[in-house]
Amino acid sequence: MMRLSIPVLSFLLVVGLVGCDTTATEPETEIVVEAYLQGGAPMDTIRLARSVDADEAYTPAEAAVRGATVEVRRLADDGTAAETIPFDETRAGLYTPVPSPLPTVQPLTTYELSAVTSNGTEVRATTTVPDTISIVETQNRNVVYQGPTQPTFTITSPRSNRNQQSVLVLTATSLLDFSRPEEQLREQLTPFYAEDYDPEEDSIVTFRTTSSGPLNEANFNRDEAGRITTELPWISIAFYGPNASTVHVIDSNLFDLFRSQQAQPTGGQGGSLGPGEIPNVIEHVEGGTGVFGSYVRDSTQIFVQRPNNR
Known part of the structure; x- marks a missing residue:
């Protein structure tokens, strides 16, 4: 189990790769x-x-790559560019799509990222x-x-252009009012999570969204129509009360990131890692x-009651 650390799977995710030394055998600076x-x-x-480096302080403003030429190409079936989307730098190291x-x-659909830095270094x-999904049935809300x-959630069968299994990530996001006092x-x-929480080291907001980690087809059932049914693991729920539960289908790049993060030794039950603490992430950036x-993704709402004996 892991606490979600990728900003997008809001879900997903708080895994901040930025500032991590992801290649322990290659200490030289890399574009991330x-x-x-x-x-x-x-x-x-x-x-x-x-x-x-793991022994260096990470400062976002200093680590930001500025002045790069960034574009994303939507590829046709034959691998040629069907559309090119340019990006502009709107904050230090942050690039935003130009079209409006x-x-x-x-x-x-396959997308290709190209980023060329001011000194000519290119990353691709x-x-x-994945195919879009819908939650068509929720049991035990x-x-x-x-x-x-x-x-328990049943989702439509995601199609695939490739012969591969679907990989799900289930998250629960507390809908409590987080402007309330932390106590x-x-x-x-x-x-x-009550046992894991240390008020001197943790912000309680970091527990708001938690994740099942990747679930492959061994963890869920398919019906004759190909629809997937899966249960939300209890470990994915950090707070009693109302929660937004989201089912994600992730691509192979995110799957490799998640499973390599889970394989790393961690300092606590939550599995969160700081800069320099992910030594061997499986990644696909040239x-x-x-x-x-x-x-x-698709979401629905559930309510989690406290047991009578607690």
């Missing part, structure tokens, strides 16, 4: 890419930075966006934590490191 495309949503921003309105990320990466029934929010933590990944 951080970009996530959501199928059916507007094209999102791209962040570029330079990696730092923003182009919509198309499912079952591709991602194939109102449950007692660790009771006999778990929230009040702490009382709503489920036991695992000329640099990081992640250029994609996903689709």
Whole structure:
């Protein structure tokens, strides 16, 4: 299990690759890419930075890669560019799509990222966006934590242009009012996270969205129509009360990132890692490191009650 650390799977994600020394055997500075495309949503921003050694302080402004030429190409079936989307730097190291309105990320489509720095270093990466999904049935919306029934979701069958299994990530995001005092929010933590939470080191907001980690087809069932049914693991729920539960289907790039993060030794139960603490991330960026990944998602609301004995 992991606490979500990729900003996009809001979900996903808080895994900040930026500033991580992701190649322990190659200590030289690298360009680090951080970009996530959501199928059916507007094209999102791209962040570029330079990696730092594990013993160096990471300062976002100093690590930012400025003045790069950045574009994303939507590829046709034959691999040629069907559309080229330019990006402008809007903040240090943060690049935003130029077109207005923003182009919509198309499912079952391959996108290629190209970024060329001011000194001529080029990084490239591709991602194939999964097919869109819908939650067509939710069972056990109102449950007692660790009771006999778990929230269960059935989603439409995602198509694929490639012969590969679907990989899901389930997240739960607390809908409590996080403007309330931290002491009040702490009382709503489920036991695992209440034990993990250290007010001197943690912000309780970091527990708001938590994740199942990647689930492959061994973790869910398919019916005759190909629809997928899966349960939300209790470990994915950090807070009692109302939660938004989201089902994501992720691409192979995000899957490799998640599973390599899970394989790393961690200092605590949450599995969160700081800069320099992910020594061997599996990534697919040519000329640099990081992640250029994609996903689709759909959400529904559940309510988690406190057991009577707690």
